[in-house]
Amino acid sequence: MKKPSTAQLIAERLYHYENEPETTLGDLVDGIEDLAIETGDLDLSLAISKYRIEERYDREYLGMRGDMDAVEADFIEAVRLLAFGRTLIEDRNASAALDNRDYTLISSTIEKEEPYPAVLINKVIGAREHELPLLERAGYTLFNDAYLPPSAGKTAD
Numbered sequence: 600m601k602k603p604s605t606a607q608l609i610a611e612r613l614y615h616y617e618n619e620p621e622t623t624l625g626d627l628v629d630g631i632e633d634l635a636i637e638t639g640d641l642d643l644s645l646a647i648s649k650y651r652i653e654e655r656y657d658r659e660y661l662g663m664r665g666d667m668d669a670v671e672a673d674f675i676e677a678v679r680l681l682a683f684g685r686t687l688i689e690d691r692n693a694s695a696a697l698d699n700r701d702y703t704l705i706s707s708t709i710e711k712e713e714p715y716p717a718v719l720i721n722k723v724i725g726a727r728e729h730e731l732p733l734l735e736r737a738g739y740t741l742f743n744d745a746y747l748p749p750s751a752g753k754t755a756d
Contacts (some may be wrong), residue, residue: 605638610682613675624671631678646677705730709737712748717741 603611612634616627628650635643650670657665708715715734720726738749 606684650674712750714745
C-alpha cells in the first residue's frame with residue numbers, strides 16, 4: 600500500500616476542519632503540528648511557528664483579547680496551499696508575476712460605475728496590489744463593505 604504524501608495528509612486534516620463541526624481550529628493546528636513533527640516538513644513547521652508565536656503573544660501580552668482572525672486566516676491559507684503542494688511564497692510570487700492578467704471584471708465595474716465588494720480586495724491574493732490601485736485611480740472610495748464609484752457621492756437633493 601502506497602503511503603500518502605504530506606500534501607494528502609494536510610488535505611485530510613483540512614477537510615475534517617472544514618466539514619466536521621466538532622473539529623475546531625485548535626484541533627487543526629494541533630494536527631498540523633503533529634504532522635510537521637512526524638514528517639519534518641519545513642513549510643509546515645514555519646506555518647505552525649508563525650501561528651504559535653502570535654498565539655503566545657496574544658495570550659501573554661493581550662490576555663487573549665487580541666484579534667486573532669487575521670492570524671487564523673493566514674494559517675488556514677498557508678495550510679490550504681500546502682495541501683495543494685505549494686507554499687505561500689510560491690503562490691504570492693506567481694500572483695505577482697501575473698501583471699498581464701485579465702481585468703475584464705474590474706474594468707467593467709469601473710466603466711459601469713458599479714460598487715465593488717471590499718471582500719474581493721481584502722481576501723483575494725494579489726487584488727490589493729493589482730485591483731485596488733485601479734479602483735483608486737478611478738476615484739472609488741471605501742464605504743462599509745464596498746468600494747463605491749465617485750458618482751455614488753453625488754446625489755440630487
